Amino acid sequence: MKDSLGSVQSLLVLGGSSDIALATARKLAQDKTKRIILAARPSERLDAGADLLRGLGADVRTVPFDARDFESHEKTLAPLFEEGDIDVVLLAFGVLGEQEKDERDPLSAAEVVQTNFVGAVTSSLVVAEGLKKQGHGSLVVLSSVAAERGRKDNFIYGSSKAGLDTFAQGLGDSLQGTGVHVMVVRPGFVESKMTAGRPKAPMSTTPEAVAEGIIEGLRKDAELVWVPAQLRYVFSGLRHLPRPAFRKVVEKQR
Amino acid sequence: MATDLEVAALPQPRREQLTGSMEQGRTSRGRTTKLSGWGRTSPTVAEVLRPRSREEIAEAVAGAGPRGLVARGLGRSYGDPAQNGGGLVLELTGMNRILHVDLDRGLVVVEPGVSLQQLMRAMLPFGYFVPVTPGTRYVTVGGAIACDIHGKSHHADGSFAQHVESMDLLLADGTVRTLTPESEPELFWATAGGMGLTGIVLRATLRMMPVETSRIMVETKRVADLDQAMERMAETDADYRFSVASLDNLATGPALGRGWVESGNFATRDQLPAKFRAEPLAFSPKPLATVPDVFPNGLLNRRTIRLMNEANFRRAPKTSRPHLATIGGFFHPLDAIHDWNRVYGGAGFLQYQFVVPFDAAATLRRIVERVAVQGAPSFVTVLKRFGPASPGYLSFPTEGWTLTYDFPTGTPGLPGLLRWMDGQVLEAGGRLYLAKDSRMSATDLAAMYPRLEAFRKVRAEVDPHGVFVSDQSRRLSL
Numbered sequence: 001m002k003d004s005l006g007s008v009q010s011l012l013v014l015g016g017s018s019d020i021a022l023a024t025a026r027k028l029a030q031d032k033t034k035r036i037i038l039a040a041r042p043s044e045r046l047d048a049g050a051d052l053l054r055g056l057g058a059d060v061r062t063v064p065f066d067a068r069d070f071e072s073h074e075k076t077l078a079p080l081f082e083e084g085d086i087d088v089v090l091l092a093f094g095v096l097g098e099q100e101k102d103e104r105d106p107l108s109a110a111e112v113v114q115t116n117f118v119g120a121v122t123s124s125l126v127v128a129e130g131l132k133k134q135g136h137g138s139l140v141v142l143s144s145v146a147a148e149r150g151r152k153d154n155f156i157y158g159s160s161k162a163g164l165d166t167f168a169q170g171l172g173d174s175l176q177g178t179g180v181h182v183m184v185v186r187p188g189f190v191e192s193k194m195t196a197g198r199p200k201a202p203m204s205t206t207p208e209a210v211a212e213g214i215i216e217g218l219r220k221d222a223e224l225v226w227v228p229a230q231l232r233y234v235f236s237g238l239r240h241l242p243r244p245a246f247r248k249v250v251e252k253q254r
Numbered sequence: 255m256a257t258d259l260e261v262a263a264l265p266q267p268r269r270e271q272l273t274g275s276m277e278q279g280r281t282s283r284g285r286t287t288k289l290s291g292w293g294r295t296s297p298t299v300a301e302v303l304r305p306r307s308r309e310e311i312a313e314a315v316a317g318a319g320p321r322g323l324v325a326r327g328l329g330r331s332y333g334d335p336a337q338n339g340g341g342l343v344l345e346l347t348g349m350n351r352i353l354h355v356d357l358d359r360g361l362v363v364v365e366p367g368v369s370l371q372q373l374m375r376a377m378l379p380f381g382y383f384v385p386v387t388p389g390t391r392y393v394t395v396g397g398a399i400a401c402d403i404h405g406k407s408h409h410a411d412g413s414f415a416q417h418v419e420s421m422d423l424l425l426a427d428g429t430v431r432t433l434t435p436e437s438e439p440e441l442f443w444a445t446a447g448g449m450g451l452t453g454i455v456l457r458a459t460l461r462m463m464p465v466e467t468s469r470i471m472v473e474t475k476r477v478a479d480l481d482q483a484m485e486r487m488a489e490t491d492a493d494y495r496f497s498v499a500s501l502d503n504l505a506t507g508p509a510l511g512r513g514w515v516e517s518g519n520f521a522t523r524d525q526l527p528a529k530f531r532a533e534p535l536a537f538s539p540k541p542l543a544t545v546p547d548v549f550p551n552g553l554l555n556r557r558t559i560r561l562m563n564e565a566n567f568r569r570a571p572k573t574s575r576p577h578l579a580t581i582g583g584f585f586h587p588l589d590a591i592h593d594w595n596r597v598y599g600g601a602g603f604l605q606y607q608f609v610v611p612f613d614a615a616a617t618l619r620r621i622v623e624r625v626a627v628q629g630a631p632s633f634v635t636v637l638k639r640f641g642p643a644s645p646g647y648l649s650f651p652t653e654g655w656t657l658t659y660d661f662p663t664g665t666p667g668l669p670g671l672l673r674w675m676d677g678q679v680l681e682a683g684g685r686l687y688l689a690k691d692s693r694m695s696a697t698d699l700a701a702m703y704p705r706l707e708a709f710r711k712v713r714a715e716v717d718p719h720g721v722f723v724s725d726q727s728r729r730l731s732l
Contacts, residue, residue: 001725004295004333004604004692005669009729031669032695085339085728134321135339136298136725179288179299179339220601 001087001136006219007032008087012080014065014123015093016040019192020142022049023211024090029056031215037080039065040093067093067119068111073126081130088218089127090140091120094161096194102156109156116160121167128171128180135179138221140214141168143186145226148235151250172223183217185210187227202253203228289337292330292595294602295663295692298339298725302326306348308456312428315454315721318342322723325450327394328369331401332605333692334725335449341723344454346396352376353457360462361419366396366455371539373462374581378537382462383520385417387585389636391539396455401689402447402649405585406496406518409641411463413651415446416644419459423452426721430456435645444712447646449688451722451732452713465520467534470496470584472518475574476567480511480622484615484655487639490517496584502563503635503659504556506626511619513635514570521578530578539582544592551599554662559631588634601664603633604692606672609640609656610684617682618655621675625659628671632659647709648732650687658690669693688726696731706732 002008008028013021016038025036036058040046050060065076080086097112124139131137143165146158165184172182187210189201205227213227226232238246290297300321305311314323321341328347329336337343346367354363360382362373370384371391377383388403397403402415411417420434423445433442445452473494477483483499491497494517501513523534530536588594595603610617625632636658643652661668676698679686685702686694700706710732726732 001296001298001334001339001729003729004293004602004663005672006663007669007693133340134298135300135341136296177286177288177299179297 001085002138002218003032008218009033010035010037010085010087012037012039012077012086012089012127014039014077014089014091014127015067016062016065017043017046017049018092018094018194019207020187020190020210021090021092022052023207024092024214025049025053025058026056027208027211027215028088029053029058034058035084036060037063037086039063039076039080041066065123067115067123070119070122073119073122077123077126078130081127081133085134086127086130086137088138088140089131090142090214091124091127092142093119094142094194095157096154097157099154099156112156113160113163116157117163117167120164124168124171128175128182131180132175132178137179138181138183138218139168139171140183140185140218141165142210143168143184145186145188145231145235147186148239149246151246153250169223181221181223183214183222183225185214185217185225185227186231187213188231203231203234284342287343289326289329289343290602291333291336291692293332293604293663293692294595294598294600295604296334296725298334298337300338300341300343302343302345304345304348308424308430311344311346311349311424311454311456314342314344315424315426316428318721322721324722324724324727325366325396325400325454327367327397328392330390330393330397332690334729335401335688335727336397337725338723339725346394346454349456350394355380357382360464361459362462363457363459364395365457366394366399368395369393370395370398373460374537377462378465378468378535381464381466381535383465383468383581385461385463386411386414389586390589391582391586392589395458395460396450399446399455399458400448400450402644402646402651403689404640404644404651406498406638408651409491409497409639410495412641413447413644413646413649415443415646415649417461418446419461421445421458422456424454424456426453426717426719439645440708440712441716443646444648444709447644447649447688448709448713449648449726449732450724451727452716453722465535466523467521467526467530468537468581469521469526469530469534469578470518470581471521471525471576472516472579472584473574473576474514474516474570476512476514476570476572478512479509480619483511483513483515483637486515487517487637490515491639493517495519497639499637500566501622501635501637502567503622503632504560504563504626504629505567506623510626511622512567513637514567516584518579518584526578537581539580539586539589541592542590545594545596547593547596549597549599551601551664552662554598554603554631554633556629556631559633562633598662601662603660603662605658605660605690606675607650607656607658607687607690608675608679608684609650609652609654609687610679610682611652611654612639614682614684615655617678617684618657621657621678624674625671628667630659630661630665630668630671632661634658634660647705647712648688648703650685650689652685654684691726691730694730696729699730699732
């Protein structure tokens with residue numbers, strides 16, 4: 001259970017080798033998080049991340065987890081809740097895809113949607129059930145500003161995040177009264193391994209800043225977190241721009 | 255003369271006084287409810303049952319699921335000991351009968367949900383007060399035993415469980431054992447202060463305190479700094495049953511630790527002025543006001559608390575002058591204002607209470623100084639001297655200075671400040687109070703309570719499958 005100051009004791013990360021996931025886990029471990037489970041596809045990155053967290057005094061376990069192997073989610077994730085309460089589940093997996101290639105190759109577009117949306121739906125439902133049984137806990141879902149409005153240069157990724165974003169909002173509403181809290185995080189452009197080599201967007205941010213935003217949001221039980229926070233106001237304007245005007249804004253950015 | 259009081263004639267506590275922080279109503283059937291402690295932090299959702307008899311309690315214990323169960327009284331613990339996310343919580347305020355009274359020996363036999371307020375109302379007319387009272391009357395006997403509570407009289411009277419003659423404890427396997435400190439010292443002292451984790455107290459026999467009047471003769475004296483406060487208390491403790499210092503926790507420099515010391519004894523009949531002599535044992539406390547749940551976070555902050563501290567300090571007389579106080583006014587001033595915890599806003603607050611041995615006065619001073627310099631505002635800051643340690647394995651009181659702070663959880667820098675304080679307390683051989691705790695670490699707890707292993711051993715014997723659990727027991731791996 002989170003303590004009275006919002007410090008987290010135990011953490012489960014889905015997509016445990018992502019930059020944002022590791023930055024968040026690192027900050028939590030430096031605070032009071034002593035039990036961490038990293039679920040992800042086995043990789044050297046994952047092992048290195050686990051070692052780093054162990055170095056901070058956390059008891060770390062890795063669990064093989066594949067977002068697109070939907071049928072395995074129940075079997076892999078449900079038993080983790082038997083080992084002890086999980087205060088926070090961070091759903092951090094996701095792929096950016098390659099917009100132009102994916103447009104030409106519908107099956108590769110489907111992979112993006114399957115990972116970011118379908119796999120997130122199945123795994124969220126499994127962990128939500130586990131959290132409900134313990135009567136407390138937070139599910140943190142990494143969405144994106146790309147979920148706010150469709151645009152030509154990332155609409156496959158953007159629509160998958162839009163689906164996830166809407167799903168997570170509704171899931172949070174349906175869990176009212178169960179003690180379980182769902183927090184949607186909408187970072188702007190994050191400079192990370194996922195976006196390496198891509199042109200930076202305005203108001204870009206870092207995995208560390210997103211981690212800070214997540215931890216701050218957890219302390220307050222926030223339902224929606226923007227990183228950087230000002231994006232909330234930027235998008236409350238952009239959201240209402242007529243399409244032709246929005247297209248011009250997007251063009252100008254490039 | 256042994257008297258069975260008419261149960262129906264006993265005053266029933268008002269319904270609305272029976273709430274800690276509960277979002278939904280109560281029924282006798284289970285109800286999914288969000289529960290938190292008095293600090294209104296870290297809520298979890300559990301099924302709450304309100305049993306009315308031993309049989310209903312036994313049935314609930316037998317039917318507990320994998321998340322177990324814990325008993326809850328009036329929800330006055332600040333943190334999470336009386337909540338159990340995903341499991342069962344037995345709210346025992348319906349078990350509130352006074353079963354038997356022996357006026358010659360000053361003994362009462364009560365059910366666990368009887369509140370101290372109820373006991374005072376029932377027994378003061380016969381010249382008996384509760385053996386130990388904390389800063390609120392709205393705690394149950396069950397909770398008082400589970401937390402082995404203390405009051406302003408610890409240096410004279412010890413803790414609550416030291417006045418328990420015997421108790422019936424329902425164990426996880428459904429058996430009931432009658433415990434006395436002599437017959438089963440291990441289970442008795444694991445249960446006293448054991449935070450409800452050994453079983454459920456079904457009834458307890460308490461030794462009440464004889465009093466001549468319901469008023470306290472109090473001397474209040476302003477003290478210019480921490481040294482004066484400590485000196486005054488050390489000097490006067492032997493002469494006064496009740497003693498406490500309130501500090502202005504934001505005063506720094508030469509005024510560090512300034513405040514006022516209150517020392518008192520129950521008044522004798524002769525000390526009462528004529529107008530009170532007709533009814534020397536009168537007791538009719540009424541809450542003056544209820545606080546609506548509309549306060550924003552941050553209303554109690556450095557500035558507002560500085561003003562209140564200043565006003566309170568100036569109000570205290572420079573030279574000590576004895577005056578008569580009521581039970582409510584002296585012991586339970588905050589009870590006059592209903593739901594006062596709402597003043598902190600929805601983000602809630604926490605209480606930090608520690609004790610350090612008398613020879614660690616330097617640690618006490620360091621902590622007072624750092625809190626003042628950092629400007630962490632505390633609504634109530636109370637210093638007391640504890641007498642010899644209570645025998646409970648997890649009982650909090652040990653001989654020394656005990657200091658309590660109330661901090662709003664949103665106070666900037668609070669997590670770091672408290673962690674530093676944890677370290678200071680630990681190093682000085684002190685400890686934190688489980689009834690107040692909402693954030694300490696499991697490793698610190700183990701280091702602060704050397705008899706934790708002995709407690710665990712007893713608990714493993716009587717509850718091998720861990721039926722009795724709470725959010726706190728999970729958080730601290732008790």
